[in-house]
Amino acid sequence: xxxxxxxxxxxxxxxxxxxxxxxxxxxxxxxxxxxxxxxxxxxxxxxxxxxxxxxxxxxxxxxxxxxxxxxxxxxxxxxxxxxxxxxxxxxxxxxxxxxxxxxxxxxxxxxxxx
Numbered sequence: 001x002x003x004x005x006x007x008x009x010x011x012x013x014x015x016x017x018x019x020x021x022x023x024x025x026x027x028x029x030x031x032x033x034x035x036x037x038x039x040x041x042x043x044x045x046x047x048x049x050x051x052x053x054x055x056x057x058x059x060x061x062x063x064x065x066x067x068x069x070x071x072x073x074x075x076x077x078x079x080x081x082x083x084x085x086x087x088x089x090x091x092x093x094x095x096x097x098x099x100x101x102x103x104x105x106x107x108x109x110x111x112x113x114x
Contacts, residue, residue, distance in 0.1 A: 001060040005053045007103040008043035010036050043107035055114040056106065059098045067096040075113035086112060 003012050018031040044052055055074065062070040068087040072080040087096065090105060101109065 001056060001098075004060070004098070004101070004106055005056045008039075008052065008107050009046070009049070010038055011103070012036055043103060044110065048110075051114065052110050055110050056098075059109075067092075067098060067100065070098065071109065071113055079113065083113065 006012075013035050014032050015035050016033040018033065020027050020030050023031070058074045059067075059070055062073045064070040064073050068080075068084050071087070072083045075083055086109070090096070092100060
């Protein structure tokens with residue numbers, strides 16, 4: 001959720017994995033080197049940061065089975081058909097969840113349903 005809340009203004013990239021075996025004591029999971037770079041062209045205006053963060057929080061914590069149901073709950077049940085069409089147009093390979101949206105999809109969802 002935190003990455004999604006900042007992704008219109010910053011790009012996040014996993015640069016390298018660090019195996020658990022590189023640490024003492026050995027943790028139960030691998031680590032990674034993450035880089036954060038400011039976008040040259042933000043996907044949303046800076047003054048939308050707070051409403052956008054609220055939208056992302058509402059989607060990640062919303063009720064429903066799958067992205068379409070959750071977005072419809074956030075946007076308003078009367079917009080369920082519009083939400084269903086938008087999710088279908090994204091061409092996910094399976095039933096999507098909020099974690100499956102990329103930066104551009106999050107920005108577009110906020111523009112349409114936020």
